[in-house]
Amino acid sequence: MEQWLGYSLQDVILFSAETYWRLFERHNTALWPLPIISEMMGAGMLAAVVFGQRWSGTAACLAFALAWAFIGQAFLRGLYEPINWTIVHVIPAFWLQAVLLLVFCRKLTFGTGRLRTTIAAVLALVALAYPVAAVIAGRPFVQSEVLGIAPDPTAVATLAILILATPGWCRLLLSLIPAVWLALSAATLLTMDASTGWIPLGALALALVALTLPSTDIGEHRS
Amino acid sequence: MLTRRTLVGAGIAGLAMGTLAPSWRPASADGRTLPAGIAELPRVGLGTWITFNVGHDPVLLARSVDVMRAFFEAGGGMIDSSPMYGSSQDTVGRGLLELGYPATLFSAEKVWTSSPGDGRGQTEQSLRKWGIDRFDLMQVHNLVAAESHLEMLLERKAAGAIGHVGITTSHGRRHSDMEHLMRQYPLDFVQLTYNALDREAETRLLPLALERGIGVIVNRPFRRGGLISQTAGSPLPGFAREIGADSWAQLLLKFILSHPAVTVAIPATTQPAHVRENKAAARGPMPDEAMRRQIARQVAAL
16 A cells, blocks of 8 residues: 555545535435434433343344444445545445344343443443534534444444443454444544544543453343 | 656657657746647646545535536636545546536546556546546656656657656655656656645755756645635735735735746635636736745744
């Protein structure tokens, strides 16, 4: 990749913030009313996981597998890749995440440790509050990133769920792609001077803290 | 196959015979010299970096076409793009199709791949995206695999497949490498960053371009809009009106265009009104040396 030598991150963001946020406007408009349905379903799913419903962990993983595959195809390939051709290398990672969630969801055991639950609840609220953040940042509501159909809130919510799983290689494996995506997204947004770039960065930092908590924090086990 | 040695030799011989660029002649009414084969070239072109990378967005595509329409209504000239710039080439192609391929277009493209063998194929792909069959200028983007690509481009120029050959850099990078290539190859154009704050090119590259008769294309004239933001609200110098500059954008462009080595500046914009404003900067008197110093001083102080 000799052609990239000497470039800074700012140089390789080849699109404007306006064009980037218009992607979400076009996405939401094309899918309407799915954004509302997806946000409500996501809220219910996250509430069930955080409040410890017996079936919820596995079901959430399956639902989020579907979301990762959908976002990879509809958002990344359909909308984002035409303005950012580096995304062509990211799309397989989204599909891989979907497969990993499908394959390994039954291997996860979910617990209800107080600190983990608190952090997971905070992250779940962050994921659900992305539309509010859009408005606070001065963008029209239609340009919101919506849980289940936009990558950032979906990655945050995925980590929120995984925080409640017992530590191990399986959870580590499933956390990797969402964490890397949030880091990339934060770098992109902050390079574009978008204040909302602090959201994926903060969520990632919080998730990493929670993921490294000792297993003793986990209380009652359930699957 | 042409090699660098044969090309350099051919370049020297060509200079003597007047058959291979750079062969220069005074062309413009304003006294600028232009590479052979270019009768006239408007001094303000149109860049496409970031601004034309809008994907399939119908609203932003339509706006880009409006920008191109305003550009051609104001005289047209050089439109510069690159395979690096996302969907910008497709956007240019759409605009040209809608506007009926205006005759005043001077098409400037780049080859941007580290694989020497891919350069020709990438150029063909760029032609398809623009919807034209020949580029007026092909440049090696950011000097990537420069020598291999230059050999290919000069060979294609000799065959008549492209009009002119150049190399590019930006952000003040790799000026030493660019200087070396300017001395080694018969280039028609170099593209570099030059503005009231980024003036490194004044020391070696711009004088060398003048000396060797190489056209100079200036990118990032507003530092990706940073200079416009920086000067916003600041009063224009008293002489601005004397030279017909109604805004800082025009004054900043006049600063660039008044350098004797500069052939064309390629500001990018998303606004048709800005195209007209930029184009107007090429008209009227240019700042003299004292005014240029004052512009640079005032901008640096902001």
